[in-house]
Amino acid sequence: MRLIFIRHAEPDYSIDSLTEKGWREAKLLAERTKRWKVDEFYCSPLGRAKDTASFTLKECGREAVICDWMREFDACVVDPETGKNRLSWDLKPAYWTKEPDLLNIDRFLETDLMKSGPVAETYQKVCDGLDGILAKHGYHREGRLYRTKQHNEDTIVLFCHMGVTFYMLSHLLSISPVCLNHTMFLPPSSVTVVSTEEVEQGYGMFRTQMLGDTSHLYCAGEPVSHMGYFAERIVCTIGVSACRHSICAIRHSNRLRYAAICSASDCGYCAPYSTDACTLSFSGR
Secondary structure (H helix, E strand, O other), X not given: OEEEEEEOOOEEOOOOEEOHHHHHHHHHHHHHHOOOXXXXXXXXXXXXXXXXXHHHHHHHOXXXXXXXXXXXXXXXXXXXXXXXXXXXXXXXXXXXXXXXXXXXXXXXXXXXXXXXOOHHHHHHHHHHHHHHXXXXXXXXXXXXXXXXXXXXXXXXXXXXXXXXXXXXXHHHHOOOHHHHHHXXXXXXXXXXXXXXXXXXXXXXXXXXXXXXXXHHHHHOOOOOOOOOOXXXXXXXXXXXXXXXXXEEEEEEOOEEEEEEOOOOOOOOOOOOOOOOOOEEEOXXX
16 A cells, blocks of 8 residues: 655745745646546645645546645644743754654653643544544554555555654654654655555555655756755855756744845846845745
8 A cells, every 4th residue: 555645835824825836836746646546635624735736636537535634733832941832843953852752652742842732632633544544445553553454556645744744654654753853854745655565464564665755846847945944044055057946935023935046137036136145044834
């Protein structure tokens, strides 16, 4: 069995939809997905995920099942330094790297940090929702494995978000979501594939085949968006000829703004800006 997780295309969070670039990404993605043999489509209820899925569903003449539990993982915890709420997948490295229990799949939910918010309850809903889908296709959770009578080639596509994808992967792969969320990145419109292996008869275990793949963008000459990549301050030194219409998201007063990163006069994103370099700070999922 194959699960394909697709992160929404580049988002415009202010309207819970896509940017102009995001719409292009979604169209290019559909050129790829329309060739797949898909048994079922599932989708987050949030606009940016539904808009991303819309081109694929139209090309395939299909509809997606909307799952509320597949929305972005929004459970917050209390920041031990500031006392303010903070998303559970946005922790400071100086903190989580010194807390070994956070990196343990058996103990991360028992930490004081995770107990300070509804992480366990939200995580359980995600796990139950995913296991419900798998059970429909003959894979029933038993410990950390899935009991199955026979291997099947069913393919399930889930249009959702980076944070919740890592929480689902943590459940399938028995890896702490803290580790996944803070050490890996899924670009907008990227494709992640996990498939079952039945090494022991009657049991299925998931193995990652592809993570954050954006070959559909590369083949069309469309640059990969870095939305959701948390870089404090990175000075971009990309030259004019290498720009390919990239943009950067700058966190400012909890809102996203866009700034050009090249001085190409014919660049639809960069004009009318004129900068040789800029300071980038990526935010949002």
